[in-house]
Amino acid sequence: MNKAVFILLFLSIFPTLLRAAEPISLSLGVSAIDFGDVYMDSDVDNVVVDFTVKAENGYDYTVKISNDDSSGALQFSRTASGGYTTGSITYIAAATGNNQAHEFYTDLDTANMSSDLSATITVLVAYNDIAE
Numbered sequence: 001m002n003k004a005v006f007i008l009l010f011l012s013i014f015p016t017l018l019r020a021a022e023p024i025s026l027s028l029g030v031s032a033i034d035f036g037d038v039y040m041d042s043d044v045d046n047v048v049v050d051f052t053v054k055a056e057n058g059y060d061y062t063v064k065i066s067n068d069d070s071s072g073a074l075q076f077s078r079t080a081s082g083g084y085t086t087g088s089i090t091y092i093a094a095a096t097g098n099n100q101a102h103e104f105y106t107d108l109d110t111a112n113m114s115s116d117l118s119a120t121i122t123v124l125v126a127y128n129d130i131a132e
Contacts, residue, residue: 021055021056021059021127022055022056024053024054024055024061024125024126024127025053025054025055026051026052026053026123026125027051027052028049028050028051028123029049029050029051030049030050033047033049033106033121035047035108038108038110038113039110040110040111040113040114041110041111042110043110044107044108044110045107046077046080046105046106046107047105047106047107048080048103048104048105049103049104049105049106049121050101050102050103051101051102051103051123052099052100052101052102053093053095053099053100053102053125054095054097054098054099054100055095055097055100055125055127056095056097057095057096057097058095058097059094059095059127059128060092060093060094060095060127060128061092061093061095061125061126061127061128062090062091062092062093062125062126062127062128063089063090063091063092063093063102063123063124063125064088064089064090064122064123064124064125065088065089065090065104065121065122065123065124066087066088066089066121066122066124067088067119067120067121067122068119068120068122069086069117069119071112071113071114071117072086072109072112073086073108073109073110073112073113073117074086074106074108074109074117074119074121075106075107075108075109076088076089076104076105076106076107077089077104077105077107078091078103078104078105079105080105084105084107084109086109089104092128106121
């Protein structure tokens with residue numbers, strides 16, 4: 001039996017390039033994911049993580065979701081039904097000036113777990129190049 005607990009860390013990069021835009025705000029729906037006791041090769045339900053981003057209207061921003069798990073047990077997807085990866089997920093969104101809902105799903109590949117697992121998930125949001 002292995003214990004799996006993940007701490008979500010969020011970072012928001014403020015624009016410091018040529019033109020100052022309003023700072024990006026990021027808020028996560030959860031602060032920790034605890035899968036509890038997990039057995040090797042057991043089936044684990046995925047967990048959705050909701051977050052909102054507010055960035056200045058008319059600008060694109062990049063969202064990068066990553067983790068520090070080197071075992072390959074922690075997986076991500078933008079949908080519950082598949083496309084899970086052990087690497088990072090990166091995508092671009094267009095800002096509206098309002099809170100915009102985002103989500104990702106996390107799951108465990110329990111076949112890759114041989115001991116307790118603790119990992120940090122990082123959600124990084126940054127404006128793409130801002131020019132005058």
